[in-house]
Amino acid sequence: MNSQSCNIAIVGGGTAGLALATELKRLGVEGVTVLEREPEAGGVPRHCGHYPFGVRELKRVLKGPDYASRLVKNAGAAGVDIRTDTTVTQLHPNARLSLTTPEGSYELQAQRVVLCTGVRESSRAQRFIGGQRPMGVLTTGALQSMVYLNQKRPFRRPVIIGTELVSFSAIMTCRHMGMRPQAMLEANDRVTVRQFMRPFPALRGVPIRFNARNIRILGDKTVEAIEYSDAAGQHRIEADGVIISGRFRPEAALLHASHLAVDPGTGGPSIDQYGRASDPSYFCTGNLLRPAETSSWCWHEAVETAGRIVQDLASPIGGPEGISLRVVDPALRFVVPQRLVKSDAPGAMAHMQLRLSRPASGYLSAMAGGKTLWSDFVQSRPERRVFAPLKPLLKPGQTSAIEMRIL
């Protein structure tokens, strides 16, 4: 098979991949290549035709597509080699990739690979939504692609399942094409977004139905109605489409088929505090690390990762072996990073990121070998950012696995 080489191969030309590539060039790294499967780079923001993108990182308030094209332009101007229509199909040990393009397949050998493949929403099957299988059931991402990239209106009166931030942006996407959502269905008794945003759907004329269970989609060829039940009984909403929104998962198909360790909590790669996967020739950044953060967050995370890669090229950070950092409490869903290596190399993450699986309050504690290494009060809900410092866990002589729990 045809074989090529580069210095840094970046898989995924979304926010993280482009920000990382541009920063690597700014730091003087040669041979930076971005591999993007779509015909255009830019990632998710390409089809988010709404504000506000870029406020912190570009000091501008932009719509998603303008933000994406600015990131592409910046990367191109910095000298990044962006290869579109290029899908990475396999990850091999020691930074070697298999790729496929419309012209054929080839292999790419790099010094370091960075995985930046982002997140996607859970599908209908992953959410156990029953009923018939008509046309007109889309994720928000698919809806946004149809509306903003292809100017198509797939339905007029959809029901939105979920109340995450992306579910609210589905309302805006619908309005853009004159679609009128009939309702939002939420399995819990409150919205997943922060409470101050709760009035937004009502202001747009979209009622929220809470405690909605046993959702079924009805219709032979196209969607005709949605049925669900709550404490009051069974309900039916006439609709011609369904938007299944949120419950993000890392886009980790490549990972699962590879030699790299996967973390069951995030569904993404298991990384150390430098962002390295279990094969240290692979770094990871952006939303692949965990579901899900904003574009701005991923941009900053990627810029920090670029610094770590430069550091590693100049003076290797060391082997991948380290102490495991894990969540052992059912109230905790995941922690990133999942491994702490012994290294004095600068640039390590200062904090771990955690998420809760249910609303909880108590002392978030890092424990090892029966001792408490760090503890602080936390009161939070799922989908909110929770942080804890890594420094107190990196004491000399610390060799036992570190377990995170809420006491």
Ligand SMILES: Cc1cc2nc3c(=O)[nH]c(=O)nc-3n(C[C@H](O)[C@H](O)[C@H](O)COP(=O)(O)OP(=O)(O)OC[C@H]3O[C@@H](n4cnc5c(N)ncnc54)[C@H](O)[C@@H]3O)c2cc1C
């Ligand atoms: C539907 C949806 C709506 C969202 N809306 C918002 C929003 O309004 N505001 C906000 O701040 N954030 C939003 N997000 C979060 C979004 O993940 C971040 O904004 C940001 O795009 C994350 O950057 P990233 O580089 O990690 O991933 P992405 O931007 O998703 O980029 C990943 C890239 O990797 C490419 N890729 C994946 N696999 C391969 C492969 N095997 N080979 C080659 N290329 C590959 C993809 O094509 C994609 O371009 C949304 C996410 C989704 C899924």
